[in-house]
Amino acid sequence: MKQHILLTVxxxxxxxxxxxxITGDWKGEIDAQGQKLEMVFHLAEKDGxxxxxxxxxxxxxxxxxxxxxxxxNNKLTLGLDQAGFTYEGxxxxxxxxxxxxxxxxxxxxxxxxxxxxxxxxxxxxSTDAELEKLIALGAGNYTYKVEDYFxxxxxxxxxxxxxxxxxxxxxxxxxxxxxxxxxxxxxxxVVRAIEEKDELIRGMGWVNDERLVYVxxxxxxxxxxxxxxxxxxxxxxxxxxxxxxxxxxxxxxxxQKDFIIIQMNKDNKQIFEPYKVxxxxxxxxxxxxxTDPENAIVGxxxxxxxxxxxxxxxxxxxxxxxxxxxxxxxxxxLFGTTNWYDTFSILSFNYASKNPDEAYVLTNLDxxxxxxVLYDLGQKKIIKEIYSNADxxxxxxxxxxxxxxxxDYVGYEGERxxxxxxxxxxxxxxxQFKKEFPNYEYSIVGKTDNEDQYLVMVxxxxxxxxxxxxxxxxxxxxxxxxxxxxxxxxxxxxxxxITFKSRDGLTLHxxxxxxxxxxxxxxxxxxxxxxxxxxxxxxxxxFNPETQLFASHGYATLQVNFRVSGGYGKDFLKAGFKEIGxxxxxxxxDGVQYAIEQGWADKDNIAIYGGSHGGYxxxxxxxxxxxxxxxxxxxxxxxxxxxxxxSIPEYWKPYRxxxxxxxxxxxxxxEAAIAKEVSPLFHVDKIKAPLFVVQGANDxxxxxxxxxxxxxALRDKGVDVPYMVKYDEGHGFGxxxxxxxxxxxxxxxxxxxxx
Numbered sequence: 157m158k159q160h161i162l163l164t165v166x167x168x169x170x171x172x173x174x175x176x177x178i179t180g181d182w183k184g185e186i187d188a189q190g191q192k193l194e195m196v197f198h199l200a201e202k203d204g205x206x207x208x209x210x211x212x213x214x215x216x217x218x219x220x221x222x223x224x225x226x227x228x229n230n231k232l233t234l235g236l237d238q239a240g241f242t243y244e245g246x247x248x249x250x251x252x253x254x255x256x257x258x259x260x261x262x263x264x265x266x267x268x269x270x271x272x273x274x275x276x277x278x279x280x281x282s283t284d285a286e287l288e289k290l291i292a293l294g295a296g297n298y299t300y301k302v303e304d305y306f307x308x309x310x311x312x313x314x315x316x317x318x319x320x321x322x323x324x325x326x327x328x329x330x331x332x333x334x335x336x337x338x339x340x341x342x343x344x345x346v347v348r349a350i351e352e353k354d355e356l357i358r359g360m361g362w363v364n365d366e367r368l369v370y371v372x373x374x375x376x377x378x379x380x381x382x383x384x385x386x387x388x389x390x391x392x393x394x395x396x397x398x399x400x401x402x403x404x405x406x407x408x409x410x411x412q413k414d415f416i417i418i419q420m421n422k423d424n425k426q427i428f429e430p431y432k433v434x435x436x437x438x439x440x441x442x443x444x445x446x447t448d449p450e451n452a453i454v455g456x457x458x459x460x461x462x463x464x465x466x467x468x469x470x471x472x473x474x475x476x477x478x479x480x481x482x483x484x485x486x487x488x489x490l491f492g493t494t495n496w497y498d499t500f501s502i503l504s505f506n507y508a509s510k511n512p513d514e515a516y517v518l519t520n521l522d523x524x525x526x527x528x529v530l531y532d533l534g535q536k537k538i539i540k541e542i543y544s545n546a547d548x549x550x551x552x553x554x555x556x557x558x559x560x561x562x563x564d565y566v567g568y569e570g571e572r573x574x575x576x577x578x579x580x581x582x583x584x585x586x587x588q589f590k591k592e593f594p595n596y597e598y599s600i601v602g603k604t605d606n607e608d609q610y611l612v613m614v615x616x617x618x619x620x621x622x623x624x625x626x627x628x629x630x631x632x633x634x635x636x637x638x639x640x641x642x643x644x645x646x647x648x649x650x651x652x653x654i655t656f657k658s659r660d661g662l663t664l665h666x667x668x669x670x671x672x673x674x675x676x677x678x679x680x681x682x683x684x685x686x687x688x689x690x691x692x693x694x695x696x697x698x699f700n701p702e703t704q705l706f707a708s709h710g711y712a713t714l715q716v717n718f719r720v721s722g723g724y725g726k727d728f729l730k731a732g733f734k735e736i737g738x739x740x741x742x743x744x745x746d747g748v749q750y751a752i753e754q755g756w757a758d759k760d761n762i763a764i765y766g767g768s769h770g771g772y773x774x775x776x777x778x779x780x781x782x783x784x785x786x787x788x789x790x791x792x793x794x795x796x797x798x799x800x801x802x803s804i805p806e807y808w809k810p811y812r813x814x815x816x817x818x819x820x821x822x823x824x825x826x827e828a829a830i831a832k833e834v835s836p837l838f839h840v841d842k843i844k845a846p847l848f849v850v851q852g853a854n855d856x857x858x859x860x861x862x863x864x865x866x867x868x869a870l871r872d873k874g875v876d877v878p879y880m881v882k883y884d885e886g887h888g889f890g891x892x893x894x895x896x897x898x899x900x901x902x903x904x905x906x907x908x909x910x911x
Contacts, residue, residue: 294903376886473813617651649707688768737834775836852885
């Protein structure tokens with residue numbers, strides 16, 4: 157008996173030794189058709205077995221979880237289903253000799269044991285215990301929890317199939333995975349078409365009545381792959397199985413249902429080229445070669461039949477050349493050259509006209525505000541104006557494919573989205589919407605090819621959103637799904653449009669979300685929330701879970717569409733050039749003063765929070781006006797303009813001169829001095845307020861070094877800086893569990909520092 161026990165112990169110890177040998181970091185390099193690619197596997201014991209993640213440094217990918225990880229009889233097997241690869245190798249001391257297999261290719265891959273650190277400086281990151289302590293500070297007796305605002309809906313993303321026989325949607329399971337389901341309307345039968353595993357499904361849609369297309373990246377690195385699958389979940393295929401490549405859809409080709417037109421930077425990471433792809437086989441044809449990386453093509457214009465009719469090309473990084481090919485001509489001719497901030501874009505060709513060169517064009521070449529015109533591209537002249545607005549860019553155009561491309565509606569976004577119906581058919585639909593949903597915003601999110609069925613989203617500042625199904629034949633509207641039934645409209649806060657003057661006389665617009673106490677006349681703590689971008693982006697009226705969460709804790713939220721924001725015309729956009737961190741920041745501060753003067757905000761209880769450029773604005777605000785804010789939350793924000801501009805992704809490099817025109821040119825001594833003046837990292841000595849920094853480790857736009865350097869600099873001078881990093885996220889958090897932890901920690905942080 158004793159001998160048997162000893163034997164068992166020796167066997168067990170032998171197993172531990174083998175596992176100990178295989179766990180750890182293993183690095184190797186494959187040679188794929190002359191391109192060397194470093195791969196780093198991290199192996200760890202988990203639940204009595206093995207787990208593994210993969211880093212591909214050249215692609216900015218980190219922590220990709222393997223779908224298969226086994227170590228048996230001294231042999232290692234790894235696999236990643238989404239990428240379609242496997243690795244099999246044998247452990248030989250400090251190396252693993254094996255073979256990497258992908259898409260029919262086999263390559264030798266020797267892994268050597270090494271020690272790899274996580275991106276950035278992990279020693280700076282707050283521990284789970286520290287973050288939980290922060291979260292606890294936000295606990296209280298509130299009507300709604302953070303999860304009520306930020307847990308993804310049980311079902312969402314509803315889309316009609318082209319024939320209307322099916323509805324696709326996302327359905328969340330107990331593990332927060334949001335699978336794509338397809339429901340047959342007539343029978344009610346539901347099948348899971350796409351299973352979401354470790355990587356998030358970033359988007360999906362119908363190509364035809366039998367097939368769906370969906371998008372995924374790896375760990376938030378934004379190298380998006382396009383996939384296609386049958387509606388019953390069979391015949392899934394990666395349409396763009398290329399490492400380090402970003403792909404996106406250009407045209408869905410309704411007239412050729414088995415094909416889509418995509419663009420990707422496969423042959424040169426800095427430029428995107430168009431391809432026609434068979435959604436069943438993945439077979440592709442390059443439709444145009446982008447031969448000038450220094451002056452890259454940045455936009456392609458295809459017609460409904462998949463013919464390339466025009467393209468826009470950057471010139472010296474700050475101008476745009478538009479090339480157009482008239483019907484029947486063999487070559488593209490230079491149509492015109494504009495500044496990059498001028499607008500001349502084809503919304504749709506006018507297929508109702510016998511003139512193939514007629515198109516609906518969005519332009520501000522001869523105006524401040526963008527307007528919609530009918531344009532003859534052959535004659536280079538405006539036929540007639542379709543729609544414009546004196547105060548805002550007019551950008552909305554709806555056409556009916558079934559009714560010979562008749563204009564259904566036009567519109568713009570001002571304080572709210574405003575739609576003007578044009579066709580008699582849509583006037584009837586619009587009148588029904590207004591009757592059914594007074595004081596709400598409603599938008600068509602889908603319709604059948606026959607235009608006999610519509611999906612309508614109804615929202616407001618207090619309503620997260622409800623899907624309705626419109627039977628256009630019988631004029632019947634039916635509630636399909638309430639996305640957030642737990643959030644009662646009567647409990648939500650008002651989002652009020654505001655207009656005020658900047659200190660230099662510019663008219664500014666924005667929004668303030670007011671908790672009940674502020675509406676009743678009490679001054680409340682204020683959270684200032686500058687938007688990202690910054691150029692061409694704007695805040696909009698509607699349900700905002702962030703501002704509603706803040707209101708539920710008694711905080712008002714101010715959102716200012718500062719100069720350089722989009723939608724207010726070309727002059728307003730240009731007014732923000734070379735003013736990031738200066739006059740653009742003045743606009744935010746003027747909004748704060750306006751909120752104080754209106755009696756909404758307690759001037760001694762103001763915090764600032766934002767993401768991306770908004771994160772930069774947080775840091776800039778704490779250095780520019782350190783006595784204004786009691787606390788700040790920097791979410792994937794820029795701390796140093798120089799490192800931002802020097803570390804942009806490869807596919808942003810054709811836009812470098814444009815970025816210099818918006819921000820500052822570091823090669824110009826005068827502008828470099830300004831960039832240093834407005835880069836928060838160089839002025840940390842001015843920061844008085846506590847700061848919470850939040851970052852995705854795989855962020856390709858704002859690298860983790862931007863966060864690390866500000867955290868270290870502030871901690872060195874004794875400022876309280878909790879620091880949250882997620883190693884499976886990029887530029888902003890996409891995973892529900894990460895979002896919820898972030899918002900809980902932020903509320904704890906605000907409760908700690910705001911009265």
